[in-house]
Amino acid sequence: DIQMTQSPSTLSASVGDRVTITCRASQSISKWLAWYQQKPGKGPKLLIYEASILEGGVPSRFSGSGSGTEFTLTISSLRPEDLATYYCQQYNDYFYTFGQGTKLEIK
Amino acid sequence: VRLQESGPGLVKPSETLSLTCSVSGASISSFQWGWIRQSPGEGLELIGYMYYTGTTHYNPSLKSRITISMDTSKDQFSLKVTSVTAADTAVYYCARVGSNYSNYVLGYWGQGTLVTVSS
Numbered sequence: 001d002i003q004m005t006q007s008p009s010t011l012s013a014s015v016g017d018r019v020t021i022t023c024r025a026s027q028s029i030s031k032w033l034a035w036y037q038q039k040p041g042k043g044p045k046l047l048i049y050e051a052s053i054l055e056g057g058v059p060s061r062f063s064g065s066g067s068g069t070e071f072t073l074t075i076s077s078l079r080p081e082d083l084a085t086y087y088c089q090q091y092n093d094y095f096y097t098f099g100q101g102t103k104l105e106i107k
Numbered sequence: 108v109r110l111q112e113s114g115p116g117l118v119k120p121s122e123t124l125s126l127t128c129s130v131s132g133a134s135i136s137s138f139q140w141g142w143i144r145q146s147p148g149e150g151l152e153l154i155g156y157m158y159y160t161g162t163t164h165y166n167p168s169l170k171s172r173i174t175i176s177m178d179t180s181k182d183q184f185s186l187k188v189t190s191v192t193a194a195d196t197a198v199y200y201c202a203r204v205g206s207n208y209s210n211y212v213l214g215y216w217g218q219g220t221l222v223t224v225s226s
Contacts, residue, residue, distance in 0.1 A: 001167075034212045043200050043216030044151070049209045056207055087151055091211045094164040098151040 002026055002090050006099035014107045019075040021102045023088035028068045032092040035064055035073045038101075039084045047086075048073065080106055108132040110201050110217035118195075118224050124188040128201030128217060135159060135182050139204035142175065142186045143213070144197040152197075154186065156204050191224045198222075 003026035013019050023033065031051045036044035046055045048064040051071055061076045075082055083106050088099040114126035128140070141156025141164075155165035157175045165173055169188070177184040188195060198219040206214025 032211070036213070043202075043219050044213070045216070046206055046212055046214055049206065049212045053208070055214075089151075089213070095166060096153045096213075098153075100150045 001095060002029060002093055002097050004088055004090055004097050004099040006086075006088055006102050008102060009100065010103045010105065012105045012107050013078050015078055015080060017078045019078050019082075019104065021073045021086055021088075021104075023066075023071045023073070023099050025069045025071075025090055025092075029090045029092035031067050032090060033064075033066070033071050034089045034091065035062075036087045036089065037082075037084045038087065044087060078104075078106070082106075108203060108215045110203065110215060112199060112201050112217045112220040114220060114222070116221060116223060118191055118222060119226050120192055120224055121190055124186070124191050124195060124222055124224070126186045126199055126201075126220065126222070128184050128186075130182045130184075130203075133182075133203070133215075134179075135177055135184060136179050137205075138210070140177070140184045141202055141204055141213075143200045143202055143216075145200070145219070146194075146197045149197075154188075154199075156202075157184065193224050196222065196224045 005024045033051045035048040038044040052064045085101045085103045109131045139156045139158045142154040157163045172189045174187045200219045201217045202213045203215040
């Protein structure tokens with residue numbers, strides 16, 4: 001299995017802050033990484049695929065970068081509606097695996 | 108595209124968990140369709156996914172206990188997990204493998220249904 005490790009587990013930031021979440025893969029996954037946003041009581045929502053491509057309708061303050069084993073999700077200017085847990089997921093292998101999640105709290 | 112899970116919210120230990128996902132706005136004869144679960148307070152775990160031709164990809168740790176099947180005439184697909192234990196207690200999500208722009212990501216999700224395993 002490809003293990004995905006996210007950091008930090010919890011992040012507290014203020015409205016307007018730039019926020020970065022890191023995801024590391026246990027082996028190279030090229031660009032085959034997606035990011036999801038999960039709000040309380042809801043199913044996850046796709047934000048980014050192929051490490052850096054924004055899904056249609058996702059605000060441009062979200063961006064992704066990286067390749068190989070290290071990836072980042074950045075929110076350029078945090079908004080209150082970004083309160084959520086964020087997950088990375090690799091799809092280099094048929095057996096998709098997820099990071100453990102980063103819970104984003106608004107100060 | 109909308110997905111809606113349905114099935115019992117309570118299952119007894121050693122019995123079989125059965126869930127159905129109803130799809131609207133798309134035909135399940137395109138893309139792959141699957142199941143993901145989230146144990147209380149935990150992260151996301153892929154259960155497996157299936158193409159209408161019958162090709163399946165299952166989580167190796169669950170493979171001996173799970174079956175995913177499809178009814179293309181109803182645009183529904185189903186999950187069965189046998190010999191359940193308390194460790195199978197989770198919110199179960201159905202999802203489409205494929206967004207409008209990529210065939211490989213989990214592009215659409217249901218809202219999830221909580222299944223509790225308890226006597």
